[in-house]
Amino acid sequence: MQIDGGGPDSRQVRADPAGFSADYLKIYYGKLFPCADIYKWLSYGNDGKHPTCDHSYIGRREFSFTLEHDIYVRFQSFNNANEMENAIKEKCPFKIDIGPVYSVDPAKRHAYAQAGNNVFTPVERELIFDIDMSDYDDVRYCCSGADVCLDCWPLMTIAIKVMDSALRDDFGFNHILWVYSGRRGVHCWVCDGRARRLSNEQRSSIADYFRVYKGGENNSKKVNLTGPVLHPFLARTYTNVLRGFFEEKLLCSQKLLTSEERCQKILELIPDESIVAELVDRWQGNRRSSIFKEDVNIARWEQLKHILQSGKQKAQGLRRCVEEIVFSYTYPRLDMEVSKHMNHLLKAPFCVHPKTGRVCVPIDPDNCGDFDPTTVPTLSEGGENNSKKVNLTGPVLHPFLARTYTNVLRGFFEEKLLCSQKLLTSEERCQKILELIPDESIVAELVDRWQGNRRSSIFKEDVNIARWEQLKHILQSGKQKAQGLRRCVEEIVFSYTYPRLDMEVSKHMNHLLKAPFCVHPKTGRVCVPIDPDNCGDFDPTTVPTLSELLEELNMSGTRAESEND
DSSP states (O other): OOSSSOSOOOOOOOOOOOSOOHHHHHHHHHHTOOHHHHHHHHHTTOSSSSTTOOTTTGGGEEEEEEETTTEEEEEEOOSSHHHHHHHHHHHOOSEEEEEEEESSOGGGHHHHHHTTOOOOOEEEOOEEEEEEGGGGTTTOSSOOTTOOOTTTTHHHHHHHHHHHHHHHHTTOOOOEEEEEOSSSEEEEEEOOHHHHTOOHHHHHHHHHHTOOOOOOTTOSOOOOOOSSSOOHHHHHHIIIIIHHHIIIIIHHHTTTTSSHHHHHHHHTTOOOHHHHHHHHHHHHHTTTSGGGTSOHHHHHHHHHHHHHTSHHHHHTTOTHHHHHHHHHHHSOOBOHHHHHOTTOOEEOTTOBOTTTOBBOOEEOGGGGGGOOGGGSOBTGGGSTTOSOOOOOOSSSOOHHHHHHIIIIIHHHIIIIIHHHTTTTSSHHHHHHHHTTOOOHHHHHHHHHHHHHTTTSGGGTSOHHHHHHHHHHHHHTSHHHHHTTOTHHHHHHHHHHHSOOOOHHHHHOTTOOOOOTTOBOTTTOBBOOOOOGGGGGGOOGGGSOBHHHHHHHHHHHHHHHHHHHO
């Protein structure tokens, strides 16, 4: 990239680095993985701080590590957070799975077996659900297998909305954690005490409550909605979630009625041959008409609904076909076996998926429509060689971050740091900021503007401010705001100004720290206190050195002697 100098444009498109490596994983486990938080979560208060807690509880929980070369280490247990953290750092597992709480320590299960006591059995486990995008391959045409994109990911969003609402409203559960699987799906952890203590039979009953999509691979119709009226849960789900999503989003994004093959797939869900023939005749006869030049999917869907929901078909019980089609394409497809048994393993939150390098981050069910799997940080994005180390996700900033940005960071960056550090004066410094913008077209536009205007009058004064205002204008325009790029401005400011803590110092009680009023051996300056209310007036260059203090003491002594004489 040439901005202030001549020569050809050497800027290259930034290739996405490999997301996963053992070296990055060691850094991640050492600096970022929230081991203490996960331990506290899985203890459920039994962490030794309460008089009635079960001290053996967490020690009976199974952890499974998948090491490099697919080496499985199962039935591990840890008695405290330090044990867990040390084991993770030492073994550097490519995947961590969490199992149930057993009746005895799973690491000592063989000793109990040899004693003839058949007491090793799971006694507690979160109610879990696993939803995988590859199970939707027959209704999505943008991707298949492990691939996902923003056209098909909304199927996971709908699954979260349907399941979360029912788990709370129909079963009364409150403590529900949704987690991105790191690749192509979502996991659900229901953590209420009564959910953890469900038997396998009770878990199966709850899983069956959600089971609508049934049938083998060779059976085209996998949803059968029987009875005079829908179950209240299904009726609510259809009216509040599925119907709107199908008609307003999925129908067009997946182009479900554009080709003969895709039309046939939907027609196979209608059991009446005469209706199928009528629809085929209409679609063939009208395929060159004006209505099919726009929204062919919507036009054909409206024709299908009109025929199936007419009075004649309603009397024959075919009106339910419309609902069955919508359910077939949109209803959550659960891995039933995961939910039915207590001893099933599930990947731990905040693990890193070894095939994508993406972190298994939690998803807020109230804002799941804003979740974008393509922006989830990869392992390499947390590494030291990655230029972007700040990712501000979610529809709004956390109140603390919003307050910090508005009241402190933004003003300091724009009024002080930008010019004092000359952040946008050279090619190298401009490149450093441009690397924080993920859209290549915007980067190219900024480079072009900065090259074209580098000799104009606005760049003879305050080049940093002028270029920063251009960058903000482009990123904060309506178009970029809609694409979620407006947050880039905040990320740049945070990257340059937000406090960078030595995290390990704060995490452990046994960490040493230099005493106040010590003297630094390399500078000779005294470690003096700083008044936080007047910290802007503090000048480190005026802090006295040891030699200055000794000189002052000598001068004081000389003055005292002179006064005495």
